[in-house]
Amino acid sequence: MIFSYIKHISSVFILMVFSTIMFLLPTATINASSPPIEVIEFSATSEFPNGIRFKVKATSTSNIESIAVRFKIGLISTGVYEYLSYEPADTVEAELFYSTNTLAGYIPPETIIRYTFEIQDSNQNVYSTEPQDLIYEDARFNWDRVSQDEVTVAFHGPIQSRAETILQVIIDTLKNMGPVLGAETDEPIRVTLYNNQKEMLDALPIGSAAVGRELITEGMAFNEEGSLVVLVGGSMANGTASHEVTHILNHRAGHSIFRRIPSWLHEGLAEYGNIEPGYSYSYALEFAIASDRLLPHLFMQTLPGDPEDIIIFYGQSRSIVEYMIFLEGNEGMRQLLKLHQNGTNMDEALTFVYGMDRLELTNAWRKELGANPYVPPNIAESKPTAVSYPTVEAFTLTPKAGGMTVSDSIDSNNANDIHSTSGSCNSKSNTGADLGVVSMFIFIGVLGSRSFKRRP
Structure with missing residues (x-):
């Protein structure tokens, strides 16, 4: 009986202490339904090949001091951290355009961008959004996709059967080369198919696009991002896709x-x-x-x-x-x-x-x-070859010893021009083919x- 009475008194005491502690705690800590910072809306939009546009609208009980976006590009281990621009207030609309149309900032199409926003106010409250994924797709076209396992192939236009063939080629290549290389084949691989060279040129890095205007680029792998682009219009598309995806596996196995x-x-x-x-x-x-x-x-x-x-x-x-x-x-x-x-x-x-x-x-x-x-x-025994330099002669209007007339110079240059157009093993034919x-x-x-x- 005495034990029950003591137990009752102890319970009452514990309840009173707990109530006092809860009363003393700050309201913001216990009232999860009313956080000091609230994100009204946010977005990330692909504007490939130019860049990504990030937007946030947020409000706080005090002035918002900073809004930043943290994002990871494909399978690259390091991330990017950038601040958004806005006018300081307790309710703000912030924006950032992240440019990708430079050689250093280039991101290939179909790369997965995982991003989150971080917001801080003047009371040092910090709020982070849940991670979201953006497919950095080529904004010039409307894309469809076919997938199997960790491989996704994006295409546009009436070429679904062709896309399915490329998908199977890549799956078969992974099965064949995984045991050879010991590479991870369960990490995502993103493929973008372009129907002609003109479409693909603007999707390549700046330097590659310049070269591509002279040479037809059949495909290109981006090893760190786990992405590749393939020109699907030609007869070599299957072999190109197989070759390029093996480059990604090589990178994973031996980089x-x-x-x-x-x-x-x-x-x-x-x-x-x-x-x-x-x-x-x-x-x-x-x-x-x-x-x-x-x-x-x-x-x-x-x-x-x-x-x-x-x-x-x-x-x-x-x-x-x-x-x-x-x-x-x-x-x-x-x-x-x-x-x-x-x-x-x-x-x-x-x-x-x-x-x-x-x-x-x-x-x-x-x-x-x-x-x-x-x-x-044998570098140690090799000797430099002496280089002979022509004697510099003065141009003259009238012939004299040791000089060269202007007419002689013109005739000599014409002769060289004629000689340079003659056929050889390394010259171009009239059709542009390398002989x-x-x-x-x-x-x-x-x-x-x-x-x-x-x-x-």
Whole structure:
């Protein structure tokens, strides 16, 4: 009985203490239905290719001091933080236009932008909106989409069956190359299809668009964002999509903050993963072997500048990747990419996996193809070639010793102009075709192709 009475008194005391504490607490803390800052509306709108427009309308019990937007671009790990413009008050409408039509600020179409707004008032209250996703779609067209797993293909116009084919090509490529590279295939990949070159040019980065007006760009991968664009109007669309999506997988499997994947490995793997490859690279490789024009591609930092050499480079790169997988299988390639990703230089990584550095691997591969070994130039023994400079002669109106008349100069220049238009292996024909490339493909048309069997 006494115990029950004590228990009753204790309960009453606890209730009184709790009521007192609740009474002393600030109203703003317990009244969740009336926060000091309220967001009335907000939005993010794609105005691709120019940029993204962010808008917020908010109110507060005191003046709003700052409104910022925090957003993440695709799969890029770092984010962007920008302040919006507005006139200070307790109720404001703020706006920010984030430009993407520069080379540094470029964002590819269909990239997912995840954003949130942060608002602070003069009483140091802070409010953040829930994260929202914006598809940064090309605002010039009305888009439809087809999806499977983590791959989404955007298209416009009556080409849904074509889009479904591209989608299946990419799914098949991921299934084939995932085990080879050890890359993540469950992260989103966004694809935009353009029906003609004119449409696609304005969707590319500024520098690429300038080049594209001279050369037809079939596709482009944006590795960090996990996006790619494909020109769907041509016959090479399937192969282009397969090649470009493999670049994204290469990046995920082997990208390093210390050094980038070398071009020969990046392009070689992309062509190895291409489920609809063309024949030109194989023919170019045969031509290079027969004419002793193989490039030292494992030692080249970038792609060559000559059109013929670019085709040969791609053929060599695919062939040596086939050879490496023939030697050590998929496990060897996965191990090589992981070592590279962890910062190991290429010679050390190759030696660890294949027992050969770049030079030894190059010559083992050349021997397998029946080509001559590569002998690096001996820089220590090389000597600079003397350059002869022409004697400077004065122009005169009347002939004299050691001088040159104006008429002689004009005749000489005309002769040079005439000579420069004569045909050669590197000149352009009347139709604009490169005679060197034409002659190469006439030669390689009679050759077969060599390849290595894939080893699991």
